[in-house]
Amino acid sequence: MTKSIAIEEATELVSIRRKLRKEKRQLFFRTIGQNKAAVVGGFIILFYLSLTILAPVLAPFDPFEIELEDKLQGPSTEHWMGTDDKGRDILSRILYGSRLSLAVGFSSVLFGAFFGILLGLIAGYYGKWVDTIISRSLDVMLAFPGILLALAIISALGPSLINVTIAVGVFSIPLFARIVRGSTMEVKNLEYIDAIRTLGANDFIIIFRHIFPNILSPIIVQGSLRLATAILSAAGLSFLGLGAQPPSPEWGAMLSSGRDFLFTAPYMAIFPGIMISVLVLGFNLFGDGLRDALDPRMKK
Amino acid sequence: MLLFILKRLAQVVPVIFGVTLVVFLIMQMVPGDPAIIMAGEGASTETVEQLREDLGLNEPLHVQYFSYIGNILQGSLGNSLKNNQPVLDEILIRLPITMELAFFSILITIVLGLTAGIISAVKPYSVSDISVMVVALLGISLPSFWLGLLLMYTFSIKLQWLPVAGWDSFAHIILPAITLGAGGAAIVARMTRSSMLEVIGQDYVRTARAKGLKEHTIIYKHALRNALIPVITVVGLQFGSLLGGTVIVESVFAINGLGRMIVDAIRTRDIPMVQGGVLVASLVFVFVNLLVDVMYKVFNKRIDLN
């Protein structure tokens, strides 16, 4: 049956598919614009992005300058969020810290997405023993509870923010791979992929030009939700002292030092916590909204 | 059913081997020589060499792996580099504490999550639904270490109702269990809500209504039982992140469980300790997943065949 599809017919199928995809994309942007959760989440993310750019302009003090005589001051007109145990301005540190959290979040998700998508496409497209090997390996990775795999990796590579990024990224690989594998298996059986093959496309072109664009939506949704988890995990590892090291203004690390002063200076732990929570909330809202916009079935 | 369990067990075996392999390989990547760490700074070259020989570090990698597996099968996870005590002994002291924490946390996850989800689903888009869903969204966004500190500050430092940290009485369990269970509860609540909403739209719920049953009976007898089935899987997955979360929560509340042991071992570069801790936690998770799968199968059998 595959072979019997005429060239013109195949070309037509491909162009129909392209048009469909374009329409779907337009519809998507319209729905996402109407989705309140996604809009709110998007604004939160934009707000944090602008902080990372404007930190040097906005920060009233040097985030690393130690002024021991100013230490542990509560919030005041001079130091809006107070000062820490070394007399550094917490607001300035928080502003600079947004760069770290976002950088770690995005790089680790990109890292995980890159390998996850690649593995998922290969497993889903080729199937058979290739799929078996990849899927079993993913099962093994998923058999590690929560961030324990990340912990094991950090124990080997040593504590640092870059290693946290890698560790959290590795942990994302199986999640991306699973979703991509499933979607690839669905898409590759579409008639239009057969049509492309009759037009003489090789596997590489089929996978990256034709299958990949069709499975982008679940990847984007997963990416947004993973960003939330990645930022949480990275901050958690820094909190444990396994990520960013002092005097880095990473929020998790700041929280960790704030813990020692919970009795006397609770604001030291409060502000970094709010920053992490709102950013994660933003990505969760955005991801939820994206999912609703892309998958109308999920909308209630 | 028995066949399913056996099949599932057969699947578990390669996963367990994979887990041991990953743990083994990661530890091979550790820079620095375990023998030097163990012998301590300033030990003579001969002592280090002797230790290397004793630990089998001169053997090829696959031989080391097989002897590692062999040791595990004999119940040995090696000795701590720090005090040369068997790792397993330490784990057996720590594991029950972590399991107790995990048990109460998952209890909170289930009870809180289900209650909230049902409240939401019974009156969708009502004030109660929206407030529950907002709280649930916050619940998945708050970092557990921050939530832990907030709870500690409020209930232990300000109100002084509960102890700050430690693991001596039931009162000590409350805050850590809430901290650890909250995120899962939020996820279970969201899942329960959407599952319930889906079930409430099913034909058999309409049949129940047509019989004249009370709304209460319809929700709890006819809808909930069916809605719970997909929630079982979510709870199982939550158990995994919960086990991982013990690492953080035990550190926040200074509980001497398995999670804190692993973190401390990473700080002191006590490789066998990290290896053993991660391995045991993963095995527990694999086992729990097996249990959840079997439960799911038992409940889902009726629906599968529809």
Added chain:
Amino acid sequence: MKEDILLEVKNLKTHFITSKGTAKAVDGLDFVLKKGETLGIVGESGCGKSITSLSILRLIPSPPGKIVDGQILLHGKDLVEMSDQEIRKIRGNQISMIFQEPMTSLNPVIPVGEQIAEALRLHQKLSRKQAWEKAVEMIRLVGIPAPEKRAKQEPYQLSGGMRQRVMIAMALACTPEVLIADEPTTALDVTIQAQILELMKDLQRKIGMGIIFITHDLGVVAEMCDKVAVMYAGQIVEYQTTANLFKTPLHPYTQGLIGSLPKLYEDQEELQIIEGTVPSPYDYPTGCRFADRCPFVQDLCRNQQPEIIHVEDSQQVRCWKYTDQWKEELVKEEVIL
């Protein structure tokens, strides 16, 4: 004869108010069901027949659905006006329902015996044991072998035909006065279909209830019903006895439906089909709703909606063809020509 009337529906309007507008799914319905009688409601899917059946027991999902007007009188008492608690006492007790999909209409995790028994405990205040015995009795009555064993089983252990029998047992457990059967045999094999219909007729003779039989299948109507209401686009377009309907169908739509049936003893070149599509319930035309598909259509039909008119004693039809205006219209046309 008034006391024979079980259920009387007057000017029933059930609308769905959505963001796309108002869908007038049921738009002014009148019919009467007498004791021991079977009334068929026929029509294509989407004509509002299932919404009618759900409206009677007030099972319309709300929002978006709402009964906006009309009365549903059971022994003269209006179901529309009842409180939730009052209507619950009617459901499954005085009025029961059988649904189209026996596969999905039974709860998959509850033993079928319990699903029958719970209604008995509720409405007839039977004890757990009595209710269970009655449930087993009902399962035997609907012709399922080994009822004691079957009662303890869950739906997935039963075949489709057996499940529909269980549905019937469940519906009849409290000996209702009215049974609403919404396409009860559509999802079943032909042989099973015949058995289930036979069973329903048999039980009707024993219990004496009135049946509202909702279907799109005129063959089933011919077999089961005393009277038929033909629905089109939310309204009844024809209402008469089954025998008359097949002999002298009045409405062009009914004529089309009957024309589209294969006939056993006649030579037929091909089956007639009704051209065109049903108008959207969000936006009905001003005139007759069938006008666009009607072979006899006149200007009159497009401009004004026809009322139900009584042709013979018991024949009712919603069509301009049977009015005086129609004759005048034809005369006018001839004059112009």
